[in-house]
Amino acid sequence: MHWTNYIIPVLLSTFTGWVTTWIAIKMLFHPRNPVNIFGFKLQGIFPKNQQLIAQKLGQVVSKEFLSFAEIEAKVTNPDNLQMLKPEIEKHIDKFLREKLTDLFPMLSMFIGDKTINQLKAAFLMELESLFPILMKSYMTKLEKDLDLEKIVTEKVASFSSEKLEDILNQITKKEFKFLEIIGGFFGLLIGLVQVLIQVMSN
Numbered sequence: 001m002h003w004t005n006y007i008i009p010v011l012l013s014t015f016t017g018w019v020t021t022w023i024a025i026k027m028l029f030h031p032r033n034p035v036n037i038f039g040f041k042l043q044g045i046f047p048k049n050q051q052l053i054a055q056k057l058g059q060v061v062s063k064e065f066l067s068f069a070e071i072e073a074k075v076t077n078p079d080n081l082q083m084l085k086p087e088i089e090k091h092i093d094k095f096l097r098e099k100l101t102d103l104f105p106m107l108s109m110f111i112g113d114k115t116i117n118q119l120k121a122a123f124l125m126e127l128e129s130l131f132p133i134l135m136k137s138y139m140t141k142l143e144k145d146l147d148l149e150k151i152v153t154e155k156v157a158s159f160s161s162e163k164l165e166d167i168l169n170q171i172t173k174k175e176f177k178f179l180e181i182i183g184g185f186f187g188l189l190i191g192l193v194q195v196l197i198q199v200m201s202n
Contacts, residue, residue, distance in 0.1 A: 006198075010191035017187015021180050029168075032161040046168065047161045058153030068148075072139040076132045085124065092120050 027044055034043045046053065074080075096116045111119075159167070169176070 006195045009194055009198075010188065013191025013194065014184050014188040017190065018180055018184035020187075021183025025176050025179060029161065029165040044161075046164055050159070050161070050164065051157050054153045054156035057156050058149040058151075061152045062147075062149035068139065068143045072136065075139060076135040078128070078132070081128060081131045088127065089120060089124060092123050096120065 029044045029046055031043055032047045034041045034048075036042075093116065096111065096119055101111070156164075
């Protein structure tokens, strides 16, 4: 038997494995719109399920990635106030020394450094106890007004099929190429097994 009788099946099997995988990957995104083929509707997996994907992604983002409980814990953390404290103290000092005396000139005769420092300390102490309460109240209102799940769902659902394909390709381009290579490799193995069986049967 001529050597081409062995090489051609191997090459065809390799090509078949690669092209089958390539078609399967393309069918994730294409056809973008439903196409009737012998009475069957054919559409890419992602375009067909875009609304469902958007809903699931919205649920995951709102519950797992950006849950309001975690955001609230971060925002109401006392460490945030400690980081802001120097800037707040500077503004309070400026207010007591400049703006307050501008509004009430007579006060400048009664307010000295000692009084200003005492007032600053009192304001900052009150702010430390008030800060978590204010932030918690703000987060409660924000959670009612800001529906993260709905925002993400609507955003993803409004993507064009081209944009969705582009985003997913950017993320998984290397993986798709690897799958194509794997498809070709398994095709090669199948071809070699077929040739081996053919040789052994002769």
